[in-house]
Amino acid sequence: MAEVIEKQSGAAFKLKEGQKLKVIDPQGQQVSDMVLFSEDDKREKISSGKTFDFEESILLTKGNFLWSNRSNKMMKILEDTNGRNDFLLAPCSPETFKIMYKKQEYHPSCFENLYTNLKKYGIELDQIPTAFNIFMNVQFTADGKLSVEPPLSKAGDYVLFEAQMNLIVGLTACSAEDSNGGSFKPIHYEIIDD
Amino acid sequence: MAEVIEKQSGAAFKLKEGQKLKVIDPQGQQVSDMVLFSEDDKREKISSGKTFDFEESILLTKGNFLWSNRSNKMMKILEDTNGRNDFLLAPCSPETFKIMYKKQEYHPSCFENLYTNLKKYGIELDQIPTAFNIFMNVQFTADGKLSVEPPLSKAGDYVLFEAQMNLIVGLTACSAEDSNGGSFKPIHYEIIDD
Numbered sequence: 001m002a003e004v005i006e007k008q009s010g011a012a013f014k015l016k017e018g019q020k021l022k023v024i025d026p027q028g029q030q031v032s033d034m035v036l037f038s039e040d041d042k043r044e045k046i047s048s049g050k051t052f053d054f055e056e057s058i059l060l061t062k063g064n065f066l067w068s069n070r071s072n073k074m075m076k077i078l079e080d081t082n083g084r085n086d087f088l089l090a091p092c093s094p095e096t097f098k099i100m101y102k103k104q105e106y107h108p109s110c111f112e113n114l115y116t117n118l119k120k121y122g123i124e125l126d127q128i129p130t131a132f133n134i135f136m137n138v139q140f141t142a143d144g145k146l147s148v149e150p151p152l153s154k155a156g157d158y159v160l161f162e163a164q165m166n167l168i169v170g171l172t173a174c175s176a177e178d179s180n181g182g183s184f185k186p187i188h189y190e191i192i193d194d
Numbered sequence: 195m196a197e198v199i200e201k202q203s204g205a206a207f208k209l210k211e212g213q214k215l216k217v218i219d220p221q222g223q224q225v226s227d228m229v230l231f232s233e234d235d236k237r238e239k240i241s242s243g244k245t246f247d248f249e250e251s252i253l254l255t256k257g258n259f260l261w262s263n264r265s266n267k268m269m270k271i272l273e274d275t276n277g278r279n280d281f282l283l284a285p286c287s288p289e290t291f292k293i294m295y296k297k298q299e300y301h302p303s304c305f306e307n308l309y310t311n312l313k314k315y316g317i318e319l320d321q322i323p324t325a326f327n328i329f330m331n332v333q334f335t336a337d338g339k340l341s342v343e344p345p346l347s348k349a350g351d352y353v354l355f356e357a358q359m360n361l362i363v364g365l366t367a368c369s370a371e372d373s374n375g376g377s378f379k380p381i382h383y384e385i386i387d388d
Binding site: 043048050052054071090091093096100128130131144146147 | 244263265287290293320
């Protein structure tokens with residue numbers, strides 16, 4: 001039975017080594033930002049730089065691992081029915097909307113939804129690293145220019161991860177217009193024991 | 195008068211808002227990893243993800259800013275005579291050499307050279323983020339595959355930065371064979387007040 005992350009919100013939970021996490025886009029064209037911390041020592045966390053180093057790729061999909069700042073494997077990607085994820089951009093934050101979108105009023109953000117949900121595990125906002133952005137479609141040119149395009153994910157697409165250590169997971173249904181084609185939708189997830 | 199960072203070593207120092215930092219490759223084909231922390235609150239530090247967001251580019255050069263995890267500008271790149279820097283890969287660490295280079299014996303690393311030098315400012319190893327890798331020549335293909343190539347920098351090439359806030363700076367002369375074409379060389383730097 002899938003858990004539901006309502007649109008523009010988030011969740012945080014524990015995942016034991018060997019457990020699987022299935023992150024599902026139930027309606028299509030939605031993004032989910034994921035951050036990972038070691039349950040044993042929260043100073044160990046997911047690292048885009050270390051992952052790019054060891055996987056030798058900006059794009060991560062089936063067969064790739066997500067690595068920590070201490071050079072340990074945190075997750076393996078077992079399945080990926082969509083195939084496009086991003087690990088370049090930071091979670092959208094209040095400043096993303098002020099600086100990039102020129103919106104001065106309050107706007108929900110993945111950053112807020114990560115740190116408010118992770119607070120119960122003693123994780124503070126400055127500890128939130130660059131997230132693994134599931135289903136996010138960030139295109140780059142040969143000269144490095146970045147653009148955020150609508151996700152390619154269709155209703156029911158999912159990514160299946162396997163925990164390589166005991167983890168604390170933060171997960172969102174993304175709040176940024178640009179990341180999901182201008183609409184806000186939920187994200188579903190399942191923790192699978194076998 | 196330039197300060198010298200000997201081959202496979204590092205330095206850490208304060209840089210006040212408005213001061214300029216010139217990082218020089220005196221012999222050519224050498225890399226320097228740079229990390230930045232706010233002097234006022236060391237939980238604020240350089241962020242590849244936020245920089246990619248706001249600069250909308252993987253490649254950063256003259257005219258670009260380096261941003262913090264709190265969405266503040268930390269440095270402006272005023273000049274860049276080489277033009278190729280990397281912000282994807284993490285500083286080489288003991289595990290880089292064990293996992294990627296299959297070397298089991300001790301090997302100096304940028305990670306060690308950053309945290310041992312930054313220790314005097316109360317910064318610990320787990321706080322070291324992905325560095326801005328000056329002169330580092332990381333190539334990427336359309337499908338995201340990464341390769342580390344010898345730097346394009348020639349003797350005397352430099353990057354000139356201007357501090358946008360009071361900073362603590364960590365800087366290295368890179369210890370990884372792959373980053374500098376198999377040789378180890380020093381890095382020079384100057385702090386310029388006007």
